[in-house]
Amino acid sequence: MTAYKKTYDTLDRIYNKHRRNYKENSYDSKQMCLMWSTDDPPDEIEVTEPFDDIENAFNICIGEDDALELYDMKLDEASKRIIEIQKRN
Numbered sequence: 001m002t003a004y005k006k007t008y009d010t011l012d013r014i015y016n017k018h019r020r021n022y023k024e025n026s027y028d029s030k031q032m033c034l035m036w037s038t039d040d041p042p043d044e045i046e047v048t049e050p051f052d053d054i055e056n057a058f059n060i061c062i063g064e065d066d067a068l069e070l071y072d073m074k075l076d077e078a079s080k081r082i083i084e085i086q087k088r089n
Contacts, residue, residue: 003083004079004080004083007058007079007082007083008075008076008079010057010058011054011057011075011078011079011082012075014035014050014053014054014057015030015032015034015035015075017053018034018035018036018049018050018053019034019035022034022036022037022038022039024037024038024039025037025038029074030074030075030076031073031074032070032071032072032073032074032075032078033071033072035050036048036050036071045067045068045071046062046063046064046067051067051070054070054082058082058085058086059086059089060082060085060086060089061085061089062085066081066085069081070082
């Protein structure tokens with residue numbers, strides 16, 4: 001299994017876990033932002049449970065800039081970015 005596929009599968013599990021917490025996010029567009037409420041998004045996303053889970057799963061630190069970029073990505077893009085972050089750390 002490739003690093004991308006493993007990363008995507010792990011991220012998809014985290015995504016589904018958090019997306020299901022918000023009734024308004026019942027559609028599955030694979031947008032990272034759906035891990036948070038779209039009706040009442042958080043003021044700060046960097047130190048939220050979805051990013052805590054991502055950091056723990058991939059043994060990375062997500063800074064504010066990366067958090068903002070990841071929030072606006074689809075899962076496929078975010079998987080590639082997580083691999084890039086792993087290489088930087």
